Amino acid sequence: MNINLLDRNNNAAILLAGILAIVVGVGVARFAFTSLLPSMLDGFLSITDAGVLASFNFVGYLLGAIFSIFMKDINTKVKYFRIGLILSVITTLILATTTNETLWLLSRIVAGFGSAMLLIVGGALVMVKLNYEDKTKAMGIHFSGIGIAIVTSELISQYVLKNGTFSDAWFVLSIFAFVISFYSMYILSFDKVLKQEAVKYKLSMSIFSPYVILLILAYFAEGVGFVVQGTFLPDIINSLEGLEGYGSLGWLVVGIAGIPSSIIWTRLAHNYGSVNIIIVAMALQVVGILIPAFTTNIYINLLSGALYGSTFIGLVALFMHLGGKLAGKNPVVLMGAMTAAYGIGQVSAPLYSVALIERFGNYNSTLYVTASIVFVGILFLLYAKRISIKTI
Incomplete structure (x- = not known):
């Protein structure tokens, strides 16, 4: 079996790109917050701050999830998927460089929106690009990315915390997300603009x-x-x-x-x-x-x-x-x-x-x-x- 991980139409490459996108959007932009919470509670966050920040993150995710449902055109999906990658990296970098509460709140909302673009819209792109008869098993592999995302962000966070602060961990996570984003951005796109008629159903x-x-x-x-x-x-x-x-x-x-x-x-x-x-x-x-x-x-x-x-x-x-x-x-x-x-x-x-x-x-x-x-x-x-x- 030929596996060329730089071929945009190779199933293994498509699944890898989808999983890496989940690592960025769910591992770094969402669950790294859980990994780093104990050290942030020791540092500057109260438990109430943590709860409010988590809630704001889910507000952003909810808005993104509902927004993505009404996105029909595949080229629009590619555009917002890329926006999700960029937002996930920038919002993580903000957490690394400031402890301003207002910026953290705004960052968590925007990160939630970015997570939705990568998990939901990214999942839709993977579904469209895969050329399997039965895509159900493949999507099971795709969603294993959530577990991989938690493990990856946790290992990076704990490694940095051995000798550094939670700010250092956020910085390393943002660089890591930035680097792996390029692969997902390259693979989960199309060689030409697809003309896809949106099927309209009565509500x-x-x-x-x-x-x-x-x-x-x-x-x-x-x-x-x-x-x-x-x-x-x-x-x-x-x-x-x-x-x-x-x-x-x-x-x-x-x-x-x-x-x-x-x-x-x-x-x-x-x-x-x-x-x-x-x-x-x-x-x-x-x-x-x-x-x-x-x-x-x-x-x-x-x-x-x-x-x-x-x-x-x-x-x-x-x-x-x-x-x-x-x-x-x-x-x-x-x-x-x-x-x-x-x-x-x-x-x-x-x-x-x-x-x-x-x-x-x-x-x-x-x-x-x-x-x-x-x-x-x-x-x-x-x-x-x-x-x-x-x-x-």
């Missing part, structure tokens, strides 16, 4: 059956479930008695567990039904969320990280795949509603989290509330199964 609200509304509510609950560990997990582990300093290892486990997760979950969904597997994944996530509230055992808390990493990426893939099947010829409205629901969960979770942490002085109440919301999401899905006539 119809008839798709919002009780079943679909329950699905959207469950996805909101998963948005909440994603954020708390995705923002605070290293600090949660570090805050446990006897586990100071183990937070970075816990976060590394999250990334490693995340790498194969979307491939495994989508295969299980194909065999056992999407809703059934979503329920199982969310139940495992509830267990993972609750573990730090009940034990200070290092191995069980590393299991918490593994449960989180192995579920949150897979759940996004499962919900969006199911939404795509249900939407039929009306994908924009349903995908927009699902993305908005997930995004509202993401934006609100850091805000109630920091309020509870400030009130009680630890993470336990935040973990209980978050686990309860995800559990309610499971109840929505169980009820959706009952009212559904057909098995999906």
Whole structure:
């Protein structure tokens, strides 16, 4: 098999470019914040600042995600994908060079928008460029990039922190993102301008059956479930008695567990039904969320990280795949509603989290509330199964 990684039409090159884009947009522009949070809390951030910055980042991501849904023309997608690469690098450089709170807030919003361009629009470009009969497996490989992104940004961050500050880490991450961006920018483009007629469908609200509304509510609950560990997990582990300093290892486990997760979950969904597997994944996530509230055992808390990493990426893939099947010829409205629901969960979770942490002085109440919301999401899905006539 001939693998030329400089050939724009080579499948291996396309997948590599997509994964590197996720490393820039999700690893550097999003999750490096989680990697560096413990050292930033020691430095100049309060836990409230951290929650507000995380929430602002998700506002940017939500705006970008909804914006991308209405982007039909492939050449426009290439343009905004490139803008996403540039924004991800610049916003990371800002964090390296200033501690001005206003600039940090603006940077996190813009970084969120850039992340959406690289994850969602980049994913669409990969889908268009790949020449496989069955692209489902290939997209599973593409989304393994989220786990790779967490591992990469965590290893770089911790290496720099050995002898440097969090500002040094942000600087090295921005240079790293700048360098690898060129490859993604080169491969995920087209040799000539493509004329692609945008298929127009009537916007119809008839798709919002009780079943679909329950699905959207469950996805909101998963948005909440994603954020708390995705923002605070290293600090949660570090805050446990006897586990100071183990937070970075816990976060590394999250990334490693995340790498194969979307491939495994989508295969299980194909065999056992999407809703059934979503329920199982969310139940495992509830267990993972609750573990730090009940034990200070290092191995069980590393299991918490593994449960989180192995579920949150897979759940996004499962919900969006199911939404795509249900939407039929009306994908924009349903995908927009699902993305908005997930995004509202993401934006609100850091805000109630920091309020509870400030009130009680630890993470336990935040973990209980978050686990309860995800559990309610499971109840929505169980009820959706009952009212559904057909098995999906």
